[in-house]
Amino acid sequence: MSLGLAPYTITYFPLRGRANTLRILLNDQGQEWKEIVVTFDEWHKGVLKASCAFGQLPIFQDGDLVLYQSNAMLRHLGRKHGLYGKNDSEAALIDMMNDAAEDIRGRYVTLVYSNFDDGKEEYLKDLMIRLSKFEAILANSKTGFLVGDKISFADYSLFDILLTHLVMRSSCLDSFPNLKGFVERMSARPKIKAYLESDAYTKLPINGNGKQ
């Protein structure tokens, strides 16, 4: 994972958070990368934050290219590793799927960092509506992927956000057989399976405030 010749570097907190989809994708694609772990103490000194384009982590480096914004990183890897569909129409649909997964993630982050204990039950009700939309999309998929006949970066995004919500409420997919099947298939991909069983995954909290 972090050999000297790794072309990629992820700089992030010791969290799953916004780096986990990237790590799942890179593992599944057999890529190597280096991790630079930033402690919260280091971050609060403010020097690194001031140097970040938008004042936030993660940072993703691909040689001389330095990226901020986790979804731009996913799209970059999508383009580089054949995870962005086979034509412009599929690419547009993959963007759409990733944006819908991001809508869920954004709401999740707001809940976790602002109103977790009081807002959780209301949040889960809304989540069910959002998940039902993905359930219908997968029910219509002939391949089990969100778009086309091949995995895309949006599949990794959806998978990660589903794993996160299974931690929050282990029954959240019980009425969504297609989403359940999707999680099972993604989890069984050999490199993803190995990653999900590794300390690199199991020992990291999802969020920085102990909520999950």
Ligand code: GTB
């Ligand atoms: N839009 C940016 C991106 O996608 O990269 C958002 C980046 C961001 O929110 N970074 C946060 C940060 O740097 C850490 S991720 N905070 C420090 C600061 O602002 O000073 C927080 C987080 C935790 C867990 C999830 N999750 O589970 O999905 C998502 C985000």
